[in-house]
Amino acid sequence: MASRNVEKLDLSFSAVPDKPKKDWVIVYLRILAFLATASATLVMALNKQTKHFVVATIGTTPITVSITAKFQHTPAFIFFVIANGVASLHCLMMIGVDILGPQFDYKGLKPVLIPILDMMSLVLASAGDGAATFMSELGRNGNSHARWDKICDKFGSYCNRGGAALIASFIAIILLLIITVMSINKLKPKK
């Protein structure tokens, strides 16, 4: 209650009547971003498909070879999982800071550190997305120049789950972009 009073006092000086409301919007956005990054991480990390291919037939018994497509086979997808995992942890941490925040240091590094950390996790997530997107595109279409054949015709549901993870991570990128712009913008009215 004491901290509320201080905030009200501040508002009367800086003429920003919607500050507490804005804080809650950013918390909700962070929760959505956390859900998006966490689901992108989990869907990609659990992505696995085993298929049985008939390689030969002896008499009437087919000899099959089972091939498993896993995300661990592609370095870009490992990086995607790490990047989105780190971004989701960042979101979780920032939700804690936003809710418990006013009790801790407010005048020191914190107001600048939050947009910088937001920006860094956005940059990391965006690098992960770039890597995974173009690797998935290669899996779907192949590259005739490099003689890399597409694999999505063989591992359809593996590719679809990877695509779902990518869509979740694109939503996360947009949310993180809005959050970062908002938290940079928060530094403005005090000028």
Place this chain on the structure above:
Amino acid sequence: MASRNVEKLDLSFSAVPDKPKKDWVIVYLRILAFLATASATLVMALNKQTKHFVVATIGTTPITVSITAKFQHTPAFIFFVIANGVASLHCLMMIGVDILGPQFDYKGLKPVLIPILDMMSLVLASAGDGAATFMSELGRNGNSHARWDKICDKFGSYCNRGGAALIASFIAIILLLIITVMSINKLKPKK
């Protein structure tokens, strides 16, 4: 000269004695970042290697096929060129704003818009780097699980030039990161 006096007046109120010096550091960093992104863009965009392979021999005359490796063959490298090109244009524009800046709007959107634009071009460059890095890694090592053979054993100098472009873009990312942190930090002392 009139604007200088206004600045001095401001300083006496806000107690930030090193503001003009800091501005020049950021301009130098932007020039370096421009050089790094521009060279990454150009090296990648001009990357091309033609090789002749003997496919058959009739009598003693070999039949050769010439295969050209170009950056346009890989969507990730096209995105890399676009991302680094946009980032270098952003750096160039921001150098102009930093040098001519004080004459234009300073109290309105500008102080917030600069870190937001810095952040966005960093995010774009980072996505391009992520994509190109993992595609290059695939070209260098291949992926036995997907039966994608490496191509760098055949197109050595194409791969080396691509690697040089990547190194330039990594330097650019670090510089853009420092610039973005500095331009977010610029918003702080006015609080």
